Amino acid sequence: MDNKIIIIGGQTATGKTDLAIKIAKEFNGEIISADSRQVYIGMDIGTGKDVKNLEFTMYNVQNKNFQIGYYTADGIKIWLYDVVKPNYQFSVGEYQDLANRVIGDIISRDKIPIVAGGTGLYLRSLIDSLSDITIPPDEKLRKSLSQLKVSKLQKQLQGTDRHKFFRLNNSDRNNPRRLIRAIEISLWKKTNSKIIKKPVYDYCAIILVNKEKTLEEKISQRIQKRLREGMEKEVRFLQKKGYDFNSPALSATGYQEIKDYLERKIDKDEAIDRWLKQEFGYAKKQLVWFKKFLPSTKKIFWFDSQDHHSYTKIRNLLCHFLKKPLS
């Protein structure tokens, strides 16, 4: 009974999905997306889900809140795309739950789960304990707390969990969202005992990066490609559906910019320029995150996806990890 999973993380536009498919073919795997924006139905082009002509198959993984399924690309299953509509506020906790279920299912069918995506926290939720992450949100509480100023929230947290407050750094102490969550957790703990049962996996993580200049070129080309493939149409469709462009889903890079262009607030060049900047910024933040949170234990390996030798090295690494003979 192996519980091995392969993780592929890294910056946007470095070819994580392509690599995942290649590995899946070679090692009899299935892919689980770890991307906070690809979970949204109808957001395909802008989030880089390459699913235009792919078939989606519903699958019963026994979850009361969501219906999930998989796309089949090149004979390989890709899970956790298209989980909710863009007006839904999806979160790490829900991701963790769904991903664990899917991983369990894949393992039970004697296949190798390959978790691939750029949302670092989603990946981390599968390999670190992150105990409080399972504590559910309290919408009523959030709503009432969101009216308060930061200083009030700080006071409130000091009241409910003094230690927690003083453990926060300056940045988090000024972050209303974090303060509210901290209050939520502390209140929850007062009336609930923690029972957190989480699978523990043996994992091997591959982090893909590119040299900065190469990455910028790739991002720029990809934006052009997305425009050709119909990004404008996708945005128009989402507008028509009446989705809130300030929602988490639509805060994905590119959507706001193209919307502003369609509404003639800015011209097309301006929109593309802003989109590019957003995307570069995103890639940089990803790098900061991966450097910090995936400690370089012997389970985590960094590769430049532009390096021709990378794939051979990755392959050897995975053969070793999965205890398969090198061929």
Next chain:
RNA sequence: GCUGGAGUAGCGAAGUGGACAAACGCAACAGACUGUAAAUCUGUCGUUCGAAAGGACUCCGAAGGUUCGAAUCCUUCUCCCAGCA
């Protein structure tokens, strides 16, 4: 050619005699982050020395002037926009 408006840091934009190296927004750079993470939040952001406190230098289109003191007032020049010719 005349009349009116305007020229402020990478961009946008406040400031209209002293608390101005100059609000604020964007961009940039650095960072934080255990249920919104492509989110949210923090710091830096004229140059320079310093770990910091702080110091030095340059600065609000250009040049000159008034004033103890000028981004702010005056003169000339220059560039831009609008109206009239």
